[in-house]
Amino acid sequence: MEKYISVCPYCGSGCKFNLLVENNKAVGVEPLNGVTNEGELCLKGYYGWDFLNDTKILTPRLRHPMLRRSRGAPFETVSWDEAIGFVASKLTNIKQKHGPDAIMMTGSSRGAGNEANFVAQKFARAVIGTNNVDNCARVCHAPSMSGMMATLGSGAMTNSVGELENTDCVLCFGYNAAESHPIVARRIVKAKQKGAKIITCDPRHIETARISDLWLPLKNGSNMALVNAFANVLITEGLYNRDYVASFTEGFDAYWDIVKTYTPELVEPITGLKAAQIREAMRMYAGAKNATILWGMGVTQWGQGVDVVKGLAGLALLTGNLGHLNAGIGPVRGQNNVQGACDMGALPDFFPGYQSIKKPEVREKFAKAWNVASLPDKVGFSLTDVPHAAIEGKLKAMYIMGEDPAQTEPDLDLVRKGFESLELIILQDIFMTKTAMFADVILPATSWGEHDGVFSSTDRGFQRFYKALKPTDDLKHDWEIHGLIATALGYPMKYTSTEEIWNELISLCPPFKGATYDKLAGLGYVQWPCPDVSHPGTKFLYTGNKFTTPSGKGQLIAAAWRPPLDKTDKNFPLVLCTVREVGHYSCRSMTGNCAALTTLADEPGYVTINPADAAELGVRDQALVWIASHRGKVMARANVTERTNKGAVYMTYQWWVGACNELTVHHVDPVSKTPEYKYSAVRVEAITDQIWAEAYVKDAYSKIKHSLAAAIPATAAAVSKALEPV
Amino acid sequence: MNRFIAADSTLCIGCRTCEIACALAHDQSHDIESLTPSHFQPRLHLVRTFQVSAMATCHQCEDAPCLNACPTGAIFHDNQIIQVDQSRCIGCKNCVIACPFGAMEVVSHPARRVFAGIEMQNGVKAEAHKCDLCIDRAAGPACVQVCPTKALHVMDEEAIGETRRQRQQHSTLDSSTVRAVA
Numbered sequence: 001m002e003k004y005i006s007v008c009p010y011c012g013s014g015c016k017f018n019l020l021v022e023n024n025k026a027v028g029v030e031p032l033n034g035v036t037n038e039g040e041l042c043l044k045g046y047y048g049w050d051f052l053n054d055t056k057i058l059t060p061r062l063r064h065p066m067l068r069r070s071r072g073a074p075f076e077t078v079s080w081d082e083a084i085g086f087v088a089s090k091l092t093n094i095k096q097k098h099g100p101d102a103i104m105m106t107g108s109s110r111g112a113g114n115e116a117n118f119v120a121q122k123f124a125r126a127v128i129g130t131n132n133v134d135n136c137a138r139v140c141h142a143p144s145m146s147g148m149m150a151t152l153g154s155g156a157m158t159n160s161v162g163e164l165e166n167t168d169c170v171l172c173f174g175y176n177a178a179e180s181h182p183i184v185a186r187r188i189v190k191a192k193q194k195g196a197k198i199i200t201c202d203p204r205h206i207e208t209a210r211i212s213d214l215w216l217p218l219k220n221g222s223n224m225a226l227v228n229a230f231a232n233v234l235i236t237e238g239l240y241n242r243d244y245v246a247s248f249t250e251g252f253d254a255y256w257d258i259v260k261t262y263t264p265e266l267v268e269p270i271t272g273l274k275a276a277q278i279r280e281a282m283r284m285y286a287g288a289k290n291a292t293i294l295w296g297m298g299v300t301q302w303g304q305g306v307d308v309v310k311g312l313a314g315l316a317l318l319t320g321n322l323g324h325l326n327a328g329i330g331p332v333r334g335q336n337n338v339q340g341a342c343d344m345g346a347l348p349d350f351f352p353g354y355q356s357i358k359k360p361e362v363r364e365k366f367a368k369a370w371n372v373a374s375l376p377d378k379v380g381f382s383l384t385d386v387p388h389a390a391i392e393g394k395l396k397a398m399y400i401m402g403e404d405p406a407q408t409e410p411d412l413d414l415v416r417k418g419f420e421s422l423e424l425i426i427l428q429d430i431f432m433t434k435t436a437m438f439a440d441v442i443l444p445a446t447s448w449g450e451h452d453g454v455f456s457s458t459d460r461g462f463q464r465f466y467k468a469l470k471p472t473d474d475l476k477h478d479w480e481i482h483g484l485i486a487t488a489l490g491y492p493m494k495y496t497s498t499e500e501i502w503n504e505l506i507s508l509c510p511p512f513k514g515a516t517y518d519k520l521a522g523l524g525y526v527q528w529p530c531p532d533v534s535h536p537g538t539k540f541l542y543t544g545n546k547f548t549t550p551s552g553k554g555q556l557i558a559a560a561w562r563p564p565l566d567k568t569d570k571n572f573p574l575v576l577c578t579v580r581e582v583g584h585y586s587c588r589s590m591t592g593n594c595a596a597l598t599t600l601a602d603e604p605g606y607v608t609i610n611p612a613d614a615a616e617l618g619v620r621d622q623a624l625v626w627i628a629s630h631r632g633k634v635m636a637r638a639n640v641t642e643r644t645n646k647g648a649v650y651m652t653y654q655w656w657v658g659a660c661n662e663l664t665v666h667h668v669d670p671v672s673k674t675p676e677y678k679y680s681a682v683r684v685e686a687i688t689d690q691i692w693a694e695a696y697v698k699d700a701y702s703k704i705k706h707s708l709a710a711a712i713p714a715t716a717a718a719v720s721k722a723l724e725p726v
Numbered sequence: 727m728n729r730f731i732a733a734d735s736t737l738c739i740g741c742r743t744c745e746i747a748c749a750l751a752h753d754q755s756h757d758i759e760s761l762t763p764s765h766f767q768p769r770l771h772l773v774r775t776f777q778v779s780a781m782a783t784c785h786q787c788e789d790a791p792c793l794n795a796c797p798t799g800a801i802f803h804d805n806q807i808i809q810v811d812q813s814r815c816i817g818c819k820n821c822v823i824a825c826p827f828g829a830m831e832v833v834s835h836p837a838r839r840v841f842a843g844i845e846m847q848n849g850v851k852a853e854a855h856k857c858d859l860c861i862d863r864a865a866g867p868a869c870v871q872v873c874p875t876k877a878l879h880v881m882d883e884e885a886i887g888e889t890r891r892q893r894q895q896h897s898t899l900d901s902s903t904v905r906a907v908a
Contacts, residue, residue, distance in 0.1 A: 042743055177739075182739055182741045182743075186874050189736075205776055582740075582741050583742070595759045599762055600742060
């Protein structure tokens, strides 16, 4: 048996383990004493690797380049030469006819690695000539990035995962650590054991709420009102650190001007919380020697996400909980390399290392390094701009790497219309997905496990992961594919290793410069900024309370509360909020192909509902129900539980039959363009004929499964045989 | 005293990593790809209420109701735990009904026998499943090993002695200021 050091390909916790291999087959994992995981793993880490063996539980692996010459025609397996030639000629054509900004690219926040993202954005900027490149941070922590950059200067977690257990107070706001990051949840549990106070702000009685000293079950959609009331209490009760505010922050007067009206008493009807609870929470937070705020999608996936992030940063600034150990604020990253895709500049407004495309000297530096005359200065499209831009004819081509927007974006009907409006869709991925069904060209890439590289964990930690399996012959590295297309487009690009790419990128990014491959070898862990090789990396940001804002001061910025866009009414009386579940990840193209994880949870997925709402609708626990919104209707299984608040239902977004994104609204934050996944008006309908409903789920599931498998010529024969009547 | 798996609800995050570890540890092939919804038989189960998340499993009772209820003597006491000799289990489910913790489960699978070199079906074979502390596993109970928050422990004589000592101390200190009225 061989052992290869790896980093878990699922959430952003950055857990290290050995991937165990026998005869080029993955056979298990063995936890390693990594910096964030300390020898522990969750179920996805322990049992989420068998997709590497192409189990075909959900979908078959993509193994050969495929293309279709017209929409609706079946895919043909082609050679790499033909696929690359096809892509290059189509892209050239579109660029000539519509300009470079008619082409959209994505990075991948998943297994591809930092090097692949660096090359993808280089391809967009230097080869195509556009800043139209984005990654799925857009639909998760983009508001954290925008909000924290404006207030503190950097968009990442200020402190480290390991520090959490030594903080004196953890304020979890819209963050369900147990489902999203079990290995971060472990630190919260340890903090509690060590005597820390825990405060949870969440409408649901989530796992953390169970161990909390205070649980604030705010009404769905009232975040900004609560955060403003928190600030109001800190100031009116004199709980804030006057010296800190005077010395290290700016904007107090304008900030106070807004938050002064948000007294806890006045926001009671908005938040549904008693004023006393709000006051007590802030007394607890401000009373702790070191306090940490953690948040997740409960803060960011709103039409008003950026403002709430700024508000949370404000609480830390008011109390001086920044710039030192065991405190800070943490947007905990959901995908294993979503931090990395952002670090690498798979963003429409930043080069790698968060260097603004608006700065001429930055553009000049990259243009020189990449040997092009100039680089574009216009901010590119965001991922969530794609459907409308495509329908309006502004976008003609999309090159998607390792993402499944046809499953994960809001309002899937709109996404499909957008895809149909595009002239060219190139998909580079490892498994057949719903998005692949819209593609004109499919380029099969190597998977995590089959290549090496560097990931960035949620706390800015660079870690190397090593190749464990030899990929089959027709697979290529993501960066190799971009290189081949670039070369065919007349921009010779040939890298021979990820280290070569890494060296290029760290030489162009001052905060990453010292994080060399040697330093990251084995269990090496380097948190940026790391300006030179002798630097150990940075555990927590803003030492000496020097912020990286233009003035060097922390910015206190408040905003008035805005209600969610969708409105519940007689027809759609419940709020749908989309959430995570611990055993599945993202669109589930990986976890859905893992036997143990699929055994624990499979189609059509659950809709959790409070017993009172269920009783009123005549819905029994475990019964199949319809969930409908203005935009669509799907079936899911009811999970009747008191942990879910009355008036709201919750679904996870990885299911095909119970695809909650058929229901979600396309309403985005004006700054970060992140969708309001957390609030769509829906109704739940009981189904009388449960036998029919069970058959419907089975049939719908098997139809999608078979259509995806049958789209691949190599597996189509086997599928049609399997479908023959016995 | 019998050893048993104790679950600490204050540490449990409800992730069910232990359930998979248990199912795999007791699967003959130990092959993850053999797991399916119909072939998934963990011997501990997550229980969730509004306030509690914890694993329900066997307490290895000293005077075990499952053992007492078994009509074929399949359930026996050895090596400080309650074990099952599957060859004697008839699947009567007396143990399931007798167990106050819901920790017993009876499963059945097609039985096979070999006759004249040919393997053939031979009715069904029942098995009474319960926690056996992974007695055949060198690294000890699989659930305890994988739990990321260390919410599961093997409670043996020493551990239970320590728990009692701590509880006695706490309760004594808590009540030290209370004076009897009489």
